[in-house]
Amino acid sequence: MLDALAHRFVAAGAVGVIAARRHGATVETAAAGRVVLSEGAASPDVNGYFRLGSVTKPYTAALVLQRLHREIDRPVTRWLPIGDDRITLRHLLTHRSGLHNYTDDFGDLAAVVAGRHTAWNAWDLVRPALDRPRHFAPGAGRSYCNTGYLLLGLVIERVSGRSWAEEVTASLVEPLGLTGTHTGAVRLPAPHAHGYLTVDGRPVDVTDFDPSQAGAAGVVVSTLADVNRFFRALLAEDLLPPAALDAMRAGGLGLGRLETPDGPVYGYNGGFFGFQARSWHSADGERQLTLSATTTTASAGGLPPTEDLLPALHGRRPADSRRG
Template structure:
């Protein structure tokens, strides 16, 4: 869910731009844990309260961390900690929709109104939702997501149709299909589409179709707080660090409410990109990009010739990043602390160290 500047779309754009200037490396070089650790330490010094990182480097798995799990405490970030994944949720939701396409129950290029009459403009197709080319106004721009107002409203329960109404009460940002522009509203509609087609909520569908088959036992489709070990999430409000770990995730719903771990996200993306969750035709559709965005997934071209896939996510208190290539997979969670929203020192070097050492 794109709540902060360092949310999903912002992270993806920044990473592609920054890594493109790095020096190439020989493909047989392996990841250096010390370089990764140095990058994490710089993130913590730059204002992240804590960072946990999982890098799969061929047949080797590296687990690293920096910072602390709670402000004012020396307790380290748990290596198996749970966290809010924000817009990484969108890849799960897109996967379910594409499974329905494979089953012949949904057509990518048919109007959404075939299933949800009157909800959105009749020109908007299912593909446009998943690829953010619908032109729908992003409802999060109308939510109180910063400062004291957010603290007062963060436990409010939001009905998904009300979130869509926040969008459709305003004009489209552009003609459907004209261009790519990230909007969380698209995935609220996608969640409603799943319910309409299957008779089950998107949460139940994700659980039945992805979480249970893959054994992702530490992943949940929402919750007031992450259960089990976790680092606390913070926002800086009026110069003070405020704990915002607890919130009503209905504000993000199918656009960004999920909770997971680096191990579960690694298993999910590995299964997805290996073709275990989608037939070849639908996986190929997922990877057809507009401005670097496919159907619920970003393309990350790396300077050493690697093409990686994944998603980023931001929700108050947490920033998540998952980038996955053939021989290297990186899953990261950062608690925001007193982070400067204009950048995260050390992030670029960490990514280059992982994918182009």
């Protein structure tokens, strides 16, 4: 069933796909497509590294809730000089701040490719976004906002006294034994598949990329096994107090929720130039599915929707999810 899902992603335009499904002690993996665009190239390695993109956000949310779960309704100005004391940590976690999303300004793919080795400071990305008009008053709507997660990363730095990357390592990577998880990797460790962006009709290899422009919103590099291990620990209450995890599940505090006939599942989708990741899990973390697809685009357009992963998560063939 996992092979069928991986091949559906390739048929929809992915260059290569790796996936891992876990049910209890049983782990199933699959690979499809090519590790690079060249004809005849091998399939990607299921143990390979990939960019998580926004699947990073649950890691950042977990750090915030570890330290500040009793203070999520406090204004962000308690920690950062953002000039609006109506915006709370909860608003940032749930994309309800109304702030401008700084990545909406990255539409010129030629400029993205040309600047892919530029190192960014989070404040240099946040300050212009704070000066832009707000979409709505805090809490009055919802609009996906990477700016909010950069701010959460800066809050973590203020509270912990160390960088966001150092805090990820100290509070998540080392305690959970996530030996394949990295922050800030410009060059992916081997093995890995290659991601591309199409500029002027030509695919450009963007596997090597300074990810600092994504920061606490999308910088993590990891493996299928490590991502599943992180979410398993999160959902098993190994990282957060029960009340904090309940709030995370119920309120969308950095964790997506989808309803299925088998009960709710939790996780996140992510994209980083040339890479698309999906990671979804049963409420108890006993059923898990994480998938990485390499692409020639900056978006997930054309790839199967998240709902098409859920039958495989629950042990059924992907075809079971097709709607008539």
